[in-house]
Amino acid sequence: MENFTDTETPPPPVEAPPPAAESIVAAGITKQFGKVIAVDHVNLLVREGEFFGFLGPNGAGKSTTIRMLCGLLRPDAGGVRIAGFEAATQLTDIKRVIGVLPDEPNLYDRLTGREYVTFAGQMYGLSKEEAAKRTKDLLDLMQMTEDPKKLIVDYSLGTRKKVALAAALIHRPRVLFMDEPFNGIDPISVRSLRDVLLQLTARGVTIFISSHVMEVIEKLCTRIAVINRGQIVGVGTVEQLRAQSESGINSSLEDVFIKLVQGEIKSSESLEWL
Amino acid sequence: MDHPAIPVKLMVWLKLKLQLRGFSRSPAAIISTIMLIIVFGPMSIGMAAGMWVALTHLKPDFGLVFLEGVLSVVFVMWQIAPLIGFALSDTYDVTRLFTYPLSYQQILAGVTLSTLLDVSTLFLVPALCVIWWSFSRSVMLALVAAAALLILVVTMLLLSQTLVLFSAGALRSRRYRDLATLLVLLISASFYILMHTLSDFLVTGITHFDWNTIAHSAVWGVIDLLPPGAAVQAIGSAERGNLLMAAIWLGLLCVYFAVILRGAAWLIDEVYHGGEVGLQAAPATATPCTTVTTARESAFMAALYRRLPVATAAMMQKDLRYFYRNPYHRLILANMAYIAVVMLFAIHSFHGQSASDFAGGFTLSMSFTMLLTQTTLINNQLGMEAMVTLLLTPARRVHVLLGKNLAIAVVFAPIGMVLLAGVCIFTKDYDLVLPMMLWQCLGLITLLAVGNFISILSPYTVVLRGMRVSGAGNRGFLQFMIAILSLAISTLLLAPVGLMLMLPVFMHLDKWVIPGSLGSAIYAVVLYLLSIKYAGKLFQEREQDILAKMTRQKE
Ligand SMILES: Nc1ncnc2c1ncn2[C@@H]1O[C@H](COP(=O)(O)OP(=O)(O)OP(=O)(O)O)[C@@H](O)[C@H]1O
Ligand SMILES: [Mg+2]
Numbered sequence: 001m002e003n004f005t006d007t008e009t010p011p012p013p014v015e016a017p018p019p020a021a022e023s024i025v026a027a028g029i030t031k032q033f034g035k036v037i038a039v040d041h042v043n044l045l046v047r048e049g050e051f052f053g054f055l056g057p058n059g060a061g062k063s064t065t066i067r068m069l070c071g072l073l074r075p076d077a078g079g080v081r082i083a084g085f086e087a088a089t090q091l092t093d094i095k096r097v098i099g100v101l102p103d104e105p106n107l108y109d110r111l112t113g114r115e116y117v118t119f120a121g122q123m124y125g126l127s128k129e130e131a132a133k134r135t136k137d138l139l140d141l142m143q144m145t146e147d148p149k150k151l152i153v154d155y156s157l158g159t160r161k162k163v164a165l166a167a168a169l170i171h172r173p174r175v176l177f178m179d180e181p182f183n184g185i186d187p188i189s190v191r192s193l194r195d196v197l198l199q200l201t202a203r204g205v206t207i208f209i210s211s212h213v214m215e216v217i218e219k220l221c222t223r224i225a226v227i228n229r230g231q232i233v234g235v236g237t238v239e240q241l242r243a244q245s246e247s248g249i250n251s252s253l254e255d256v257f258i259k260l261v262q263g264e265i266k267s268s269e270s271l272e273w274l
Numbered sequence: 275m276d277h278p279a280i281p282v283k284l285m286v287w288l289k290l291k292l293q294l295r296g297f298s299r300s301p302a303a304i305i306s307t308i309m310l311i312i313v314f315g316p317m318s319i320g321m322a323a324g325m326w327v328a329l330t331h332l333k334p335d336f337g338l339v340f341l342e343g344v345l346s347v348v349f350v351m352w353q354i355a356p357l358i359g360f361a362l363s364d365t366y367d368v369t370r371l372f373t374y375p376l377s378y379q380q381i382l383a384g385v386t387l388s389t390l391l392d393v394s395t396l397f398l399v400p401a402l403c404v405i406w407w408s409f410s411r412s413v414m415l416a417l418v419a420a421a422a423l424l425i426l427v428v429t430m431l432l433l434s435q436t437l438v439l440f441s442a443g444a445l446r447s448r449r450y451r452d453l454a455t456l457l458v459l460l461i462s463a464s465f466y467i468l469m470h471t472l473s474d475f476l477v478t479g480i481t482h483f484d485w486n487t488i489a490h491s492a493v494w495g496v497i498d499l500l501p502p503g504a505a506v507q508a509i510g511s512a513e514r515g516n517l518l519m520a521a522i523w524l525g526l527l528c529v530y531f532a533v534i535l536r537g538a539a540w541l542i543d544e545v546y547h548g549g550e551v552g553l554q555a556a557p558a559t560a561t562p563c564t565t566v567t568t569a570r571e572s573a574f575m576a577a578l579y580r581r582l583p584v585a586t587a588a589m590m591q592k593d594l595r596y597f598y599r600n601p602y603h604r605l606i607l608a609n610m611a612y613i614a615v616v617m618l619f620a621i622h623s624f625h626g627q628s629a630s631d632f633a634g635g636f637t638l639s640m641s642f643t644m645l646l647t648q649t650t651l652i653n654n655q656l657g658m659e660a661m662v663t664l665l666l667t668p669a670r671r672v673h674v675l676l677g678k679n680l681a682i683a684v685v686f687a688p689i690g691m692v693l694l695a696g697v698c699i700f701t702k703d704y705d706l707v708l709p710m711m712l713w714q715c716l717g718l719i720t721l722l723a724v725g726n727f728i729s730i731l732s733p734y735t736v737v738l739r740g741m742r743v744s745g746a747g748n749r750g751f752l753q754f755m756i757a758i759l760s761l762a763i764s765t766l767l768l769a770p771v772g773l774m775l776m777l778p779v780f781m782h783l784d785k786w787v788i789p790g791s792l793g794s795a796i797y798a799v800v801l802y803l804l805s806i807k808y809a810g811k812l813f814q815e816r817e818q819d820i821l822a823k824m825t826r827q828k829e
Contacts, residue, residue, distance in 0.1 A: 072662060074818045095668035106662040108592060110599040115592075122588030123667035128579070151599065167663070 022081070023048040023175055023206035029068050029078035031061075038064040040230035041078065046208060046223075048174075051201045053221035054210040057261055061230040062210040063103050066179050069208070070100045083174050096124070099173030101181050105164035109152040113144060113163045116152060117170055124171035131170065138166040141196065143189055158184040165193070175206045182213055194220065218253040228261040281376050285384030289391060306752035307393060314397055322400035329408040338510045339494065341405065345426065345502035348398070352434045354461070372546065378539035385439070386432045395431065402427070409509055418512035418520050422527065426505040429531045436538035443545035501530045582677070585669035589677025590684075597685050602658055602736055606651050607685075613644055614693050634703055638776060641694050641710055645717045645768065646761065648686050652725035653760045655682075657736035661824050665817050672810030679722045679806075690714035709779050712791060716771050716798040723798070723805035724767050728760045730813050735824045770797055 024046035031039040039061040046052045056062050067073040069080055071091045080087035082094045108116055114135055121131025142162040152160060161184055168176065176197075182190050197220065201207055211217050217224060218238060226234040226241070234244045238253055245259040258265070268274075325344070329337050371381050389395055402423055410416035444457075497503040508523035579587035597603045617640050655678050664674065694710040774794035778786035813820075 070666065072665060072818065072821060092668045092670075095666060098666075100666050102662055106660045108596075108660045108663065110596055111592065115595070119588050119592050120663070120667065122584045123664075123669040125584055125669070127584060128587070 021047050023050070023083055024052075024069060024208060025081040026065070026069060027079045027081075029065070029075040029080060031064050031068060031073065031076055037230050039068065039075075039227075042227070042230070042232055044225060044232070044235075046206055048206055049201055049204045051197070051207045051220050051222045052209065053217040053224040054208060054227065055212075055214075055217060055224060055257055056210075056227035057263065060227045060261075062227060063179050065227065066100075066177050066208070066210060067102075070098055070177050071095060072100075072102075096171075097174040099168035099171065099176045101161075101165050101168045101176075101178040103179035105160050107152050107160060107164060107167075112149060112151055113146060113155065113159070113166075114139065114148055116163055117166045120167035121170040126171065134170050135166065138169060139163075141192065142166055143192065158186060158189070161185055162189065173205065176200065176208065178207070178209045180211055181209060182211060182216060190216075214252070214254045214257065224253075226257060226260045234260045278377075278380055281374070281380050282384040282387065285371070285381075286387050286391070289388035293391070306755075309752065309755055310393055314394075318397035318400055322404045325401050325404045326408065329405070334513070338506055341509075342494065342497060342503055342506040345506060346497055346500070349426075349430050349500075349502045352430050353437055378542050379535055382432060382435065382439075382535060382538055382542075385435045386428060389431045389435060390427075395427075398427070409513065411513075414517065415509075415512045418517075418524065419509050421524060422505040422508040425524070425527045425531060426501055429501050429527065429534060432531065432538065433534050436534065436541065439538075440541050440545055443542065499526075501527060504530070582680075583670070583673045585667075585673040586677040586680065589669075589674050590681045593678055593681030594684065596658065597681070600658065603651070606647075609647050609650070610644065610686075610689055610693075613640065613647060616640075617693070617697055634701075634706060634780065637694065637697050637701065637703065637706060637710065638772075638780075640697065641690075641713060641717075642772070644690050644693065645714065645721060646765065648682070648690075648718065649721055649725065649761055649764050652682060652721050653728040653757070653764065654732075654734060654736065655679075655725065655729040656733040656820065656824070657729075661821050665821055670810070671813040671817070672806060675726055675810055675813060676806060679726070682722065683718060687715055687718050690718065706779065709775055709787075709791070712794075713772060713775050716775070716794050717768055719798040719802050720768050720771050721764055723801040724764050726805045726809035727812070728763070730809055730816060730820065732756050732760065733820050733824055767801070770794065 022045060024044060026042055026044040028041045028043060029039060030037070030041050042061075042065055044065075054062055054065070064073065068075045069082065069087075071080075071087055071094055083097045085093040085097075087094060108119065111119060117135040117138060118128070118131045121134055122128060126134070139162075142165065144159065144162060146155065146159055152163060155163070161181070165178075165181065168178075181193070185193065194216070197207055201222075209217070209221070223235070223237055224241060225232055234241050236244065238256070241253075241256050241260065242249070242251060245256050247256045247259055257263075325341075328340050332340055371384075406416070406419050406423060409419040441457075494503070498507055504523050504527045508520045508527065511517070511519035511523060579591065582590070597607070655675075691711040691714045694714055695707050698704065698706040698710055771794040774790040774797065778784070778790045
């Protein structure tokens with residue numbers, strides 16, 4: 001993975017995308033916590049402009065994988081390459097081109113939403129004026145109805161998520177990682193968010209999204225990977241996954257998913273007391 | 275769960291389980307506890323021994339007065355210590371228990387009984403045993419003494435836990451949190467004034483120490499009526515054979531317990547439910563939230579921000595906002611305020627004294643204290659960062675550090691300089707004004723240089739649990755020792771600045787004043803430049819480890 005070791009990248013924001021078709025490459029990444037192997041030799045290849053879904057039961061290793069892909073966690077083994085940059089050596093270049101919405105947004109909660117997003121923009125190298133302008137556009141888009149003087153501590157869960165998302169988009173990322181982005185966001189905002197995300201992929205942005213909402217994934221994603229107990233158990237379009245899991249032609253993604261992870265639907269017969 | 279005692283038992287079980295789990299999972303917790311025992315164990319035994327000597331050698335009347343005094347001090351300490359930052363007990367977050375169908379009385383009883391198992395409480399046991407043993411001359415007396423001491427300790431723990439819970443709730447509730455920060459300022463300031471007066475009293479009063487005056491002071495009339503007093507009075511009455519009075523005093527003690535329990539239940543309901551505790555997605559209702567007025571930045575600051583790298587300016591501006599919005603930062607500012615108060619008090623108290631040298635020495639020690647107080651923040655600069663957010667940005671880590679340093683400097687340097695200049699003018703040491711101001715400035719630069727390394731090598735997440743500020747998890751004491759070690763390092767590296775600046779001034783070596791100042795300036799600046807260069811690099815290299823460490827601590 002030694003191509004594109006271009007260390008002389010211009011300062012942010014990076015305008016021209018590196019002419020790579022491969023946007024996210026994970027080669028055998030592994031992470032072990034104590035005795036638990038959370039992620040076990042995962043290989044992934046996501047191309048530019050793809051809307052990539054990442055599914056798996058609770059504790060399968062989705063968040064851990066995403067944290068390794070965006071450089072928040074060092075893999076025990078294996079390598080990551082994002083937009084042509086090696087994670088081991090060019091982490092800062094990667095951070096410049098990715099936007100991340102973590103599963104639990106960790107925000108500066110003594111700032112107002114507006115101050116926070118502007119702050120994030122400046123940390124990506126935008127001038128204060130530019131950051132402030134983009135903040136306004138983004139927060140309008142997210143339908144932020146909060147009192148502009150309210151601090152983030154006092155925000156509701158969904159509103160925090162919107163703020164975190166705005167901060168993840170402000171520097172025009174080429175690759176966007178989102179860990180359960182729709183969790184806690186109201187239907188109206190989900191609709192407008194979806195439209196925005198589709199527009200982004202149309203412009204060549206790669207989106208890597210984990211979610212438990214099958215309908216959304218089925219509608220949005222061009223390709224999907226399914227992880228179970230740290231291992232990838234299926235990759236491809238919905239049709240390809242159907243074939244891999246030997247599901248019927250009309251089976252939903254939900255059925256396919258359950259089959260792939262060999263989920264067992266517990267019967268509720270023994271729960272008569274409930 | 276029919277019987278009301280079952281949940282209480284469960285809570286004690288949970289506490290024990292968590293405590294033991296803590297040991298089995300982290301060696302740090304074991305080391306921490308061992309160090310706690312090494313440091314406080316001898317004190318605990320010493321206290322018991324002192325108690326023994328006092329109770330066997332003093333005349334019976336004085337013995338009781340002594341006992342009452344000691345128990346009162348312990349009682350008060352247990353109430354104040356958690357409020358000003360000394361964690362006596364690692365209470366788990368009781369708000370989690372609010373989802374269960376438990377009454378507040380049950381919760382409080384469970385929490386109080388759990389604290390009986392705390393190491394800090396266990397340290398009291400030897401002294402309590404000695405007290406009990408020395409009054410066990412008859413079965414009746416032994417029974418009364420046991421009852422009195424037991425009820426007293428439980429009442430003490432109950433009140434202490436109530437205050438902790440109350441302050442935690444107040445600080446998290448939207449309605450009370452500003453009030454709570456103000457309160458902590460008042461409590462810590464008055465505590466330090468009290469300590470100062472007490473130490474003054476000890477120094478001057480020890481020579482003419484007169485048991486008779488003290489034993490017959492009218493103050494005891496009031497203290498007798500408070501819980502520690504009532505306990506001792508009960509024992510005293512039983513000792514004189516007046517069982518009726520003993521029963522009455524014990525009854526008063528029980529009334530205290532009951533009243534505190536009821537009051538605590540009410541208070542906690544009020545602050546946790548009436549005041550709307552944050553965190554758990556409280557829907558946006560029409561409650562008064564804290565809103566902020568975004569202060570217009572001055573032309574000076576705007577110009578400064580424009581000159582700095584964008585990330586540095588952003589970081590600096592964010593941290594400055596934190597200084598007036600974040601309880602932790604406010605607490606540190608409050609600490610500096612109480613130093614100022616203590617200074618004023620002290621200066622006031624040696625007003626009549628002529629020796630100006632004494633005043634100079636005092637000013638010097640205060641200036642040191644002032645600087646070292648600032649290390650709380652300087653040595654853990656990442657403690658309040660949203661680390662995930664910060665580390666996801668490509669901003670150069672040197673720029674981040676620089677921004678954080680600048681924010682601290684902009685706030686602390688003027689405070690230190692103005693306060694010490696004020697003190698020097700007040701004591702009429704006009705020739706000290708300039709050196710003192712320079713000292714505060716250069717000292718801060720040196721501390722920042724050292725603090726950058728410490729912040730990166732040993733970061734810990736600051737958790738505001740009520741008014742206590744602590745590193746999370748049960749590494750409490752270990753973290754405390756690391757903090758002490760860091761403080762020692764800071765002091766060591768700070769010393770040359772002070773020596774070069776102050777020695778010529780105090781020794782009246784006029785020729786050396788200017789070279790000394792120059793020398794200390796060069797020392798401070800070089801140290802800082804080195805720090806910025808290498809700490810920035812270190813930050814970059816260690817960032818994933820820092821993140822892992824700080825997020826793990828949060829659990
Ligand atoms: N910091 C950590 N320390 C120890 N174990 C961890 C840590 N982070 C994750 N794990 C473990 O790694 C495994 C995978 O966790 P991960 O958070 O990646 O799951 P997930 O797929 O995101 O689940 P969910 O759908 O519930 O979000 C789990 O067994 C979890 O307990
Ligand atoms: Mg997850």
